[in-house]
Amino acid sequence: MEHGGDLISYEKYYKGKLIDYSSNINPLGPPRGLRNILANGFNNIQAYPDIKYRELKASISNYLKCKVENAVVGNGAVELIDSFTLLAKRVIVFIPSFSEYEKRATINGKKVIRIPYRDFNVDMGALENAIQNGDLLIIGNPNNPTGRRIDKIELLAIYNLIVSSKAYLLLDEAFFEFCPDSYDSIELFKKFKYENLGIIRAATKFFALPGIRLGYGCTSLTLAKKISEIQLPWSVNSHAELAGKYIFDNEKYIRESKEYINEERKYLYKELSKISRIKLFYTETNYFLIKLIDLNEEYVFDFFLKRGIVIRKCSSFIGLDNTYIRVAIKSREDNKRLIGVFRELEVAA
Amino acid sequence: MEHGGDLISYEKYYKGKLIDYSSNINPLGPPRGLRNILANGFNNIQAYPDIKYRELKASISNYLKCKVENAVVGNGAVELIDSFTLLAKRVIVFIPSFSEYEKRATINGKKVIRIPYRDFNVDMGALENAIQNGDLLIIGNPNNPTGRRIDKIELLAIYNLIVSSKAYLLLDEAFFEFCPDSYDSIELFKKFKYENLGIIRAATKFFALPGIRLGYGCTSLTLAKKISEIQLPWSVNSHAELAGKYIFDNEKYIRESKEYINEERKYLYKELSKISRIKLFYTETNYFLIKLIDLNEEYVFDFFLKRGIVIRKCSSFIGLDNTYIRVAIKSREDNKRLIGVFRELEVAA
Structure with a gap:
């Protein structure tokens, strides 16, 4: 996995619509109009x-x-x-x-x-x-x-x-x-x-x-x-x-997008900070780098994929090993689902 | 002029809509649908x-x-x-x-x-x-x-x-x-x-x-x-x-486009062959290379531009000098206008 966003490669592993946490796109979508x-x-x-x-x-x-x-x-x-x-x-x-x-x-x-x-x-x-x-x-x-x-x-x-x-x-x-x-x-x-x-x-x-x-x-x-x-x-x-x-x-769109991401960043940071088994790094942008404490990226990727979420494995980044993942910041609804899967991961074998 | 199709550079020299004979595009437009x-x-x-x-x-x-x-x-x-x-x-x-x-x-x-x-x-x-x-x-x-x-x-x-x-x-x-x-x-x-x-x-x-x-x-x-x-x-x-x-x-579109260009190529070839002051080269495709016998590309380019048509000067092609131009094959209506301007050119000073 050299880049995020390649959902086509993973569609066959999940019945239903995948949520893409592997590419970091504004969840509000493009400007109306x-x-x-x-x-x-x-x-x-x-x-x-x-x-x-x-x-x-x-x-x-x-x-x-x-x-x-x-x-x-x-x-x-x-x-x-x-x-x-x-x-x-x-x-x-x-x-x-x-x-x-x-x-x-x-x-x-x-x-x-x-x-x-x-x-x-x-x-x-x-x-x-x-x-x-x-x-x-x-x-x-x-x-x-x-x-x-x-x-x-x-x-x-x-x-x-x-x-x-x-x-x-x-x-x-x-x-x-x-x-x-x-x-x-x-x-x-x-x-x-x-x-x-x-x-x-x-x-x-x-x-x-x-x-x-x-x-x-x-x-x-x-x-x-x-x-x-x-x-x-x-x-x-x-x-x-x-x-x-x-x-x-589109000044209004630009302002609202910034505010939205700001809110969701705070929310996700607060919630993901509570998760054991991961170390969450502080971010200034719309994605989080995460260090896996006792798991590897393959296991976690598959764990999320089975639950309809595609995350970004990070071992393809030179300088990181297979104990890092990256997740985007998306809509509140999606973010809740992401947090839910992290909570499942906490208690997984 | 390194490439054809740059009409924006010439819009100021003509009141009205320019016809682009400098780029060689199917005159039927894209497939319907x-x-x-x-x-x-x-x-x-x-x-x-x-x-x-x-x-x-x-x-x-x-x-x-x-x-x-x-x-x-x-x-x-x-x-x-x-x-x-x-x-x-x-x-x-x-x-x-x-x-x-x-x-x-x-x-x-x-x-x-x-x-x-x-x-x-x-x-x-x-x-x-x-x-x-x-x-x-x-x-x-x-x-x-x-x-x-x-x-x-x-x-x-x-x-x-x-x-x-x-x-x-x-x-x-x-x-x-x-x-x-x-x-x-x-x-x-x-x-x-x-x-x-x-x-x-x-x-x-x-x-x-x-x-x-x-x-x-x-x-x-x-x-x-x-x-x-x-x-x-x-x-x-x-x-x-x-x-x-x-x-x-779009098989129908492909067939019709080929037939259309074929017809217009024959028509333009026949009509432009009659024009003195130019040597028309035989073509297998949708544009004609033309040798100017006693004129140069600048003069002819301006002559056509004043009449609302942008042609392709060819001295930017290494191996050709400033006595060559290229014109596309377009719709019958446009082609008639092109021929008309060539006829004007025949009798120009």
Whole structure:
């Protein structure tokens, strides 16, 4: 299991509809109104998307509060990650983190340097020792699967190191909007004009649109130009282009989604903290990393699957062994069911 | 102008709706019925596409008449072209041809060898001299912008050379269905199990879906596995996935589209042959390459633009100079208008 969300592979093991706790999607679903927008978008697919994505980038830059010249778009965040690795000499990743950082780097022929997190925090000493001219450091912010966002002061220190080393920093912020009361990296790095920096976000998680494939971000003028040059032409499809011109204006939806996740995070944290046999890690986003105290991921995965819930096994994350799982934060109804199964697990043989 | 279809860049120069003769799309539009299929597909974008594209590949293999294990899919044909170049040592292209062959190879760090077509035919001697172990030869079949398909016997000779050289052949057949009474490469190479061979097609042109981004193809078991491994996860979006499960079953639409294009090709060929100041090349597909006898592409482009038609300038094709243009084959009504403007051009200053 390299990625979550692959329910098709597990349907045969359960009679009934599976609940997906393996991918971390906003339980409120996409913004209301998008259905009609897309239903009227049939004409759009009969022409190529705008090869320069002029309107889409305008909409994104307005949402991110950056200049349109700094905006980049991709076929999901992962295409942008891929493009950044293609521009790098070597790629540095912290582990555990999203497997595609290392995978895209390797496919693109780049040497990968792994640095373990120290108690899920950045090891500055190790980073200072490792970093070289032309390196690309990729950090999940918040990081998947640990759920932690880097402290603002620490992030500025990392950025200083990056700039003085003539290296590059890529912040994968695909889960940014789920983080309550956190600083905004795009605002934070405005005065640096995003030099040697990329900040990536996506419609996938917060706007609940994993199928539409829309990633976007903000980077320096130089890097934005280079990224556009190396990307596949028309890599963002017309439906994603259309959605991207609509979703970001939904202030009410955005506020309600944040509040909803905030409530459910507190609720799940409180309830799951009571469960023995697991160690629950604190999270800033919409998923929990869990350490299994006396069980392994296979057993727990099967235990949940038999009860209609697909969780994420975590041994595929380099840096974690088979005693970790990850669960999303979903609707109250689903979360109650999840808690119920954890309670069953407590007393299982 | 690196690609056709970029109407947005020219809208300001013409009051009214531009007719796009710069991209080569089936004038009948997408299969009827697809609108409803996609309108009901809103739920699909709330989950990831199937990361293994099981149903989509089944549908494609059924249409192509190949085994499902031989099927590959991509974010447009261009993602598959990109993946094939990534697997190659060097890339050989004939010129003039689709610019992305060379571009993707270069971006992926591969050396590119250009061999000029001889009167738009493959120069076997030059190919024999150039080809080396591990090379990828990419051929448009039919080729863009020349409109020619390789003779079957010649193609088999090229394939023999490829196999004996331990090289690879990629046939870009994005325009295949427009070619009347031509052999089917997928049938032709079945007995060779597509070893060292890729055959790529797309929903873009024939199914009139440039915005949906669906490329697909057929290759050896070994290459199909490698391609899937190096592709971006979820690179084909849910709408494309949904469309691909529907469009290929429309036998009536497919037949009618072929007949329509066949009629219009004959009509346009007959009428444009009468125009002085241009040399019209014979085509097997849905676009014509045209040599301007005493004019250049800029003048002719502007001449058509002022009259509401966007044509394709061809100097961006390496191997052609600024005395070539390309025009699509569209509806009878549009084609009449195109012919009318060519007649105006005949008598222009």
